[in-house]
Amino acid sequence: xxxxxxxxxxxxxxxxxxxxxxxxxxGDSVLCQWDWGDGSNTxxxxxxSSSDEICxxxxxxxxxxxxxxVKLKDEFGAESEWSEVFLIYIDGTPPTLEIRKPQQGSxxxxxxxxxxxxxxxxxxxxxxxxxxxxxxxxxxxVQFIIDDVLKGNITxxxxxxxxxxxxxxRHTIQVIAYDIAGNNASKQxxxxxxx
Numbered sequence: 001x002x003x004x005x006x007x008x009x010x011x012x013x014x015x016x017x018x019x020x021x022x023x024x025x026x027g028d029s030v031l032c033q034w035d036w037g038d039g040s041n042t043x044x045x046x047x048x049s050s051s052d053e054i055c056x057x058x059x060x061x062x063x064x065x066x067x068x069x070v071k072l073k074d075e076f077g078a079e080s081e082w083s084e085v086f087l088i089y090i091d092g093t094p095p096t097l098e099i100r101k102p103q104q105g106s107x108x109x110x111x112x113x114x115x116x117x118x119x120x121x122x123x124x125x126x127x128x129x130x131x132x133x134x135x136x137x138x139x140x141x142v143q144f145i146i147d148d149v150l151k152g153n154i155t156x157x158x159x160x161x162x163x164x165x166x167x168x169x170r171h172t173i174q175v176i177a178y179d180i181a182g183n184n185a186s187k188q189x190x191x192x193x194x195x
Contacts, residue, residue, distance in 0.1 A: 004068060004086035009137040009181040012062055012092040019055040020070050020083065022048065028074040034058070035082070037066035047075060060090045063136075091181035095134040099175055099187050102126060122193040125164045128152075130175050130187075132159050137180040145174040167193050 006018035024030050029047035036042075036058045048054050060066055066088050072080040102122060107114045110124040132139050144152035144161040152161035159177070174188040 009089050011181050012090055013059055015057045015059045017055050017057050019053050021053045024050040024074055031073045033071045035069045063090050063092045065089050091136040094183040094185040095132050095177045095179045097177040097185040097187050098131045100131055101129040120191045122191055124195050128161045130159045132177040134179040140178045140180045143176045147171050166195055
């Protein structure tokens with residue numbers, strides 16, 4: 001039997017598909033049993049033809065590291081050993097996200113902080129900076145959205161995007177950080193931008 005394939009990370013309550021390619025030396029039909037590492041298994045599924053790719057879906061209810069394995073049985077009852085273990089980490093915790101620049105209630109002129117003020121005001125260009133951490137599956141990407149329009153999709157640190165558009169009046173900056181498992185965190189700030 002080949003190696004199990006599937007995602008390395010997932011979220012609680014979401015079904016994920018795992019597959020394995022099987023070959024019976026005599027070409028017999030086979031049954032397949034998946035052990036999901038959470039105390040549940042599929043029971044015997046099949047029969048499948050020799051050399052088929054066999055896939056099954058499962059969802060885990062809580063966070064943790066789970067060991068998936070497969071066992072085969074041919075039509076005459078001969079069972080294989082359990083396969084090599086495939087690990088999946090179920091992560092239900094979103095990343096930690098903080099907007100560092102612009103700061104709420106600050107005046108920026110040409111990307112430099114000048115002073116505190118009642119509103120967040122930006123004159124000229126500004127580098128939007130955020131801090132993102134995810135200690136479980138890791139950060140996948142960060143999106144910078146201005147007035148509901150995606151402007152930047154950053155996949156590596158530092159998580160920054162330079163806003164150079166000449167514009168006037170009030171705008172909403174939204175930042176969404178995604179982890180590899182698909183969880184996300186979102187923050188937004190209202191900014192008055194001129195030039």
